[in-house]
Amino acid sequence: MNVTLTDAGEACSPVATHAIGQEAAGAVAATLKALSDPLRLRMLSAIASDPRGESCVCDLAELADVSQPTVSHHLKVLKDVDVLTSERRGTWVWYRITPNRRGAVTALLESFAPATVAPVADAPAENARPDFDIRITHLADELAAEVPGLRPETVLSIVRESYTSLARTAKVTGALVPLTERFARQRLADLTRDRDGSVPQVLFVCVANAGRSQLAAALVNQIAGGRVVARSAGSRPADVIHPRVRSILAEIEGDVAAERFPKPLTDDALRAADVVITMGCGDVCPVIPGVRYDDWAVGDPALASRAGVEAIRDDLAARVRALVDELIRTAEQEQS
Structure with missing residues (x-):
């Protein structure tokens, strides 16, 4: 047995060690290395504090001004050390903390940055x-x-x-x-739509889906009288429709306007549409074969006065009448 002398020359008796094993230490070190990046820690805290228990890759991409491949790389690093799991649903991938790592992740974030996980405890029962x-x-x-x-x-x-x-x-x-x-x-209606047995369908797209795209869809449904169907969506939808737009929607649709809300753009809506119209806001939609695309340069109601919003409505109404007449005429010709 080896005896170690202290600095004072006294003998030091060896004590049984309880240090972490070599293999376990290697695994912990790999995990800590994966976590030693500011963006990865921010992604982890965003997922931990999300009241849904998971975050979409599109949410995480907004945390920093980096490319999508860079975001995917950082998430893959966290998945490789079993901190995150993922699931693809539709066109997006959703990330959640691996169940048996949740306690460790929470302890880490609470110890070094308490605010990062506080929303979880305060999340609504809903x-x-x-x-x-x-x-x-x-x-x-x-x-x-x-x-x-x-x-x-x-x-x-x-x-x-x-x-x-x-x-x-x-x-x-x-x-x-x-x-x-x-x-x-x-x-579901878009997904199961029978193009041969249904009326023409138009999809209006803008960024927030809180103004002009909502107005355009309402005007189509009013003017077409069921002979053309209109949808609307946003690439980054707002939480509510703009108040001035809401009041004009009520004038157009009555009580039905209360059922309108900003909706995200989906592949289902794009594939179901016969015509996709962007609203002069710079949005670019995925190109689906057989779908007609157009762009209407229309003012933004969010930046306009009440009179300005009414002028935008009138501009849209004129464009919508021309579009509805064209689509109905084309549909009648195809049926004859």
Whole structure:
């Protein structure tokens, strides 16, 4: 047995060590190395504090001014050390903390930056995972019974994705489930649309879906009288429709206007449309074969006075009348 002398020359008796093992130390070191990047820590804290229990890659991409490949690289590093798991739903990938790492991640973030995980404890009961699963699953079962042509798993995926998409901007969570039902119904209708047996469909797209795209869709539905269907969506939807636009929508649609809300752009809506019209806001939509694309340079109601918003409405009404007449005429010619 080796005896070690202290600085004072006294013998030091060896003591049984309880140090972490070599293999475990290597695994911990790899995890800590993966976490030793500011952007990765911010992504981790964003996921930990998300009341939905998960975050979409599109949310995480907004944390820093970096390219999508860079975001994907950082997330892959965290997945490789088993800190994150992921699931693709539709066109987006969703990330959540690996269940058996949740305690460690929470302890780490709370120890060094307490504010990063505080929202989890304060999250509204509406967003609690058990209640979410029960209500969303029940809604999916109801909708699946209405569209027997789709697998129940597909309907559930659409309902879950619709909920989480709306939750990103919702300020009043109590209305999320009813809004999810309306949004999911629209998506399912788009997904199952029979082009040969339905009227022409137009999709208006702007950034926030809180102004001109909403007005244009309302005007189409008013002027066309059911002979053309209009949808609207936003690439980065706002939480509410602009107040001045809301009042004009009420004049156009009456009580129906109260059911309008900003919605995110989906592949379902793009593929179901015969015509996609962007609203002069610089948005670029994915090109779907067989779909006609156009851009209307229209003023932004969010920057206009009441008189300005009315002028924008009149401009849109003239454009909509011409479009509706053209689509109806073309549809009648194809039927004859």
